[in-house]
Amino acid sequence: MCQLFLRVVSQAARAAALGFVLACAHPASAADAPEYRFTQYERAVTVDDSGRTVKHVVFSVVLSSDAAVQRFSQYVVSYNGDLQTLTIDAAQTVHANGEKVPADLKAAVFDQPTPTSTVAPMFSSQRLRFVAFPAVKRGDTVQLSYTLTDRAPMLPGKFDEIVYFPPTEAYDAALETLDTPAGMPVRIDAKGMQLVSDTVQGKRRTQIYRYRTPANGPLHEQADTVSPLDTGPYFIATNYADYAQLGRVYEEGVESRVARSQPIQALADRITQGVTDRRRQAVLIYDWVSRNIRYLAAWVGAGPVVPHNADEVLRNGYGDCKDHDVLFISLLAAKGIRADSVLVNLGNSYRLPAAPTWAAFNHAITWLPEFGVFADTTSGFSPFGVLTFSSSDKPALDTVTGHMLHTPPQNGENSLSSSDYTIKVGENGDADVRGAFVLNGQAAFTPRRALFRYSGDRIGYELMKKIGLTGALHVAALNRGAIDQPLELDLTGTVNSIALMPGPAALAIPTMPGYSSIKAFADYVLVQASQPVEAPCGGTAVHEHYDVTLPASSRIIAIPPNVDSKNGVIHYTATYRQNGQSVEIDRVLERNFQTNVCGPDVLKQWFGTALEISTDLKRQILYR
Known part of the structure; x- marks a missing residue:
C-alpha cells in the first residue's frame, strides 16, 4: 500500500493501531453489555483561510472488562512529524470511587515510528505517540485530551478532515465541531450523524454534528467486511469542490515530475529495441519497471502527494507507488504512448463518499487509454494489465481527465x-x-x-x-x-x-x-x-x-x-x-x-x- 497522504486522522489511526474491526455484525443484546463505553467524545476542528487546521480531542472511556483494560490502558495517537505537531494536554485514570490519578506526561508518553516491513520498508515521518494511563483496572475511566496542529496545510488553501465512529463501539454522545471561515465553501458528508447546529458569527461559521450509539447497543464485530468508508458512521468535511478538483491537484504534482530527458529516452529505446507494436512496447516497459524499480511503501521528499522526479527515481532504483507511476508514464511518453495517473483504494473500500476526500485513495496506478488497460508496476508479480484483488472493482480517479473510471472485478476472465x-x-x-x-x-x-x-x-x-x-x-x-x-x-x-x-x-x-x-x-x-x-x-x-x-x-x-x-x-x-x-x-x-x-x-x-x-x-x- 502506498501512502498518498500522510496525515492520518486520529480516530481512524487509533482504530487501526489497536486492531479494531471497524465494520460490524449483529447488535449486542442487553445482557451482552459493551466492554467499554465512550461517555464523552468531543472533537473540535478549526480551519483558517490557508487551510491549516487545529484539532482538539477530548474523550472519556469507561472500561467494563479486563479486555477493555488491556485495550485502553495504553492509547495511541498517530501524527506526521513533518506536517503536524502533537501535544498531549492531559491524561488521567479515574477510579470507580472517583479518585483521579493523573498520568506523568513526561514519563508515560513516548513516540515511535510506524511499523515497517522488510519487504516494503516505509520511509516516512509518520509517528505513533503512546500514552500510558496509570493504575488502570476494571470499572475505571480513562480520560485523554490532545491537540494536533498543522505546521502548514498539506496543499495551500485546502483542507480535508475525516473521522470514523465504529458501530462496534458504544458512544453516549460523540460531538464533531467544525469551525471554518464564513466565506469558505465547505462540503460535508456526515453519514449516520445528526446536525445539531449551524451558526455564523462574524467571519466564522460553526457546525456541530452528533453521533449516538443506537438504543439496541453497539454491534458485534464481524471479521470480514467492507471499509468504514462504505458503511459509516463517519464525518467528512472538505473544501474540495469535487473529485475532479482533487485529481487536478494531484496531477499538477505529476506533470512537473514526468521527465523527458535523454536518459529516459535512451532507456525507453533500449527496452523496446526492435519492437514496433505499440502494445508490446508498453508491455516491455511495464516489465522493466516492475523488475528493476524496488517498491517502497512510502518515500517522503517533495510532499505527501507529489512524486519524485522520474530521473531521480531511475537513478535511485526505488520509489513508492507515485514514483513507479511517474517513471512508467515518462518511459511510455518517450515512445509516444499516453498514460494517465489513476488513484484507487488498495483495501476494503469500494465506494466513494459524497464529499471528496483523500482518505478514499491510498494507491496510485496507471491507465493506458489506448489499450483500455490499468497497470500497476508496484505489484512486481502481475503481468501487464492484471491487477491484484485489493485494487479490483474500485473507483479509479483519472487525474488527467478528472473522470471516475472503475477497475474490473475479479472473476474467471482475469x-x-x-x-x-x-x-x-x-x-x-x-x-x-x-x-x-x-x-x-x-x-x-x-x-x-x-x-x-x-x-x-x-x-x-x-x-x-x-x-x-x-x-x-x-x-x-x-x-x-x-x-x-x-x-x-x-x-x-x-x-x-x-x-x-x-x-x-x-x-x-x-x-x-x-x-x-x-x-x-x-x-x-x-x-x-x-x-x-x-x-x-x-x-x-x-x-x-x-x-x-x-x-x-x-x-x-x-x-x-x-x-x-x-x-x-x-x-x-x-x-x-x-x-x-x-x-x-x-x-x-x-x-x-x-x-x-x-x-x-x-x-x-x-x-x-x-x-x-x-x-x-x-x-x-x-x-x-
Missing part, C-alpha cells in the same frame, strides 16, 4: 486456478501425490510472491498446514520468471493417513493443497450469509481434477453422484468416474462476478448452492 492431482493410496493408508497447477491472471499473484520469498519445501509445508494435512510436499515452478505467462507449478510428496487400510472404510475425497479453494467459497457463503454487512468476495474460477487410486487389495463399492448446480452467476459441477481401482474426479466452480462486494441478500440467494457444494465436498468413496 483469475483462473487449475489443478490436476494424482493420488496413489498405499497399503498403509498414506498416499503419494503429484500435482500440476496452472495459475492465470490474479490467481498467480500470491504463489509468485511466495516463490520469491520462500523455498519450495517451506511453501509445501505452509500449504499442507493450511488445510490440516500432514506429510511432506515440495513445490517447484516450471516457469518462475515469465510473469507474462500463466504460472505452472509442480507439486510432489506424500500425505499421511489419507485413508484407513484395510477396509471396509470410506475415503473422504480430500481438498488438496492449492491457492484457490472451492471449499473456501462454500464456507464463506455459509458464514457470511447470516451477517448483515457487505464483505469483499473473490471471483477466481477454480478447476480441480483428481485421479485417486486405491491399493490392489481394495475393491471400490460406491462413488458419489454427479452434481450440477447453477444459481445466477454461480455454477458448480462435480463428476465422478470409476475405472477399476481408480476414481477420476472433476470439480469446477465458475463465478461470473460483476462486483467483488457481496451483501447479505445475494449471499442468502447462494446459500442453497453453497450448502450443496459443501455437502458434495464431504462425499466419500466406499471400499473394502
Whole structure:
C-alpha cells in the first residue's frame, strides 16, 4: 500500500493501531453489555483561510472488562512529524470511587515510528505517540485530551478532515465541531450523524454534528467486511469542490515530475529495441519497471502527494507507488504512448463518499487509454494489465481527465486456478501425490510472491498446514520468471493417513493443497450469509481434477453422484468416474462476478448452492 497522504486522522489511526474491526455484525443484546463505553467524545476542528487546521480531542472511556483494560490502558495517537505537531494536554485514570490519578506526561508518553516491513520498508515521518494511563483496572475511566496542529496545510488553501465512529463501539454522545471561515465553501458528508447546529458569527461559521450509539447497543464485530468508508458512521468535511478538483491537484504534482530527458529516452529505446507494436512496447516497459524499480511503501521528499522526479527515481532504483507511476508514464511518453495517473483504494473500500476526500485513495496506478488497460508496476508479480484483488472493482480517479473510471472485478476472465492431482493410496493408508497447477491472471499473484520469498519445501509445508494435512510436499515452478505467462507449478510428496487400510472404510475425497479453494467459497457463503454487512468476495474460477487410486487389495463399492448446480452467476459441477481401482474426479466452480462486494441478500440467494457444494465436498468413496 502506498501512502498518498500522510496525515492520518486520529480516530481512524487509533482504530487501526489497536486492531479494531471497524465494520460490524449483529447488535449486542442487553445482557451482552459493551466492554467499554465512550461517555464523552468531543472533537473540535478549526480551519483558517490557508487551510491549516487545529484539532482538539477530548474523550472519556469507561472500561467494563479486563479486555477493555488491556485495550485502553495504553492509547495511541498517530501524527506526521513533518506536517503536524502533537501535544498531549492531559491524561488521567479515574477510579470507580472517583479518585483521579493523573498520568506523568513526561514519563508515560513516548513516540515511535510506524511499523515497517522488510519487504516494503516505509520511509516516512509518520509517528505513533503512546500514552500510558496509570493504575488502570476494571470499572475505571480513562480520560485523554490532545491537540494536533498543522505546521502548514498539506496543499495551500485546502483542507480535508475525516473521522470514523465504529458501530462496534458504544458512544453516549460523540460531538464533531467544525469551525471554518464564513466565506469558505465547505462540503460535508456526515453519514449516520445528526446536525445539531449551524451558526455564523462574524467571519466564522460553526457546525456541530452528533453521533449516538443506537438504543439496541453497539454491534458485534464481524471479521470480514467492507471499509468504514462504505458503511459509516463517519464525518467528512472538505473544501474540495469535487473529485475532479482533487485529481487536478494531484496531477499538477505529476506533470512537473514526468521527465523527458535523454536518459529516459535512451532507456525507453533500449527496452523496446526492435519492437514496433505499440502494445508490446508498453508491455516491455511495464516489465522493466516492475523488475528493476524496488517498491517502497512510502518515500517522503517533495510532499505527501507529489512524486519524485522520474530521473531521480531511475537513478535511485526505488520509489513508492507515485514514483513507479511517474517513471512508467515518462518511459511510455518517450515512445509516444499516453498514460494517465489513476488513484484507487488498495483495501476494503469500494465506494466513494459524497464529499471528496483523500482518505478514499491510498494507491496510485496507471491507465493506458489506448489499450483500455490499468497497470500497476508496484505489484512486481502481475503481468501487464492484471491487477491484484485489493485494487479490483474500485473507483479509479483519472487525474488527467478528472473522470471516475472503475477497475474490473475479479472473476474467471482475469483469475483462473487449475489443478490436476494424482493420488496413489498405499497399503498403509498414506498416499503419494503429484500435482500440476496452472495459475492465470490474479490467481498467480500470491504463489509468485511466495516463490520469491520462500523455498519450495517451506511453501509445501505452509500449504499442507493450511488445510490440516500432514506429510511432506515440495513445490517447484516450471516457469518462475515469465510473469507474462500463466504460472505452472509442480507439486510432489506424500500425505499421511489419507485413508484407513484395510477396509471396509470410506475415503473422504480430500481438498488438496492449492491457492484457490472451492471449499473456501462454500464456507464463506455459509458464514457470511447470516451477517448483515457487505464483505469483499473473490471471483477466481477454480478447476480441480483428481485421479485417486486405491491399493490392489481394495475393491471400490460406491462413488458419489454427479452434481450440477447453477444459481445466477454461480455454477458448480462435480463428476465422478470409476475405472477399476481408480476414481477420476472433476470439480469446477465458475463465478461470473460483476462486483467483488457481496451483501447479505445475494449471499442468502447462494446459500442453497453453497450448502450443496459443501455437502458434495464431504462425499466419500466406499471400499473394502
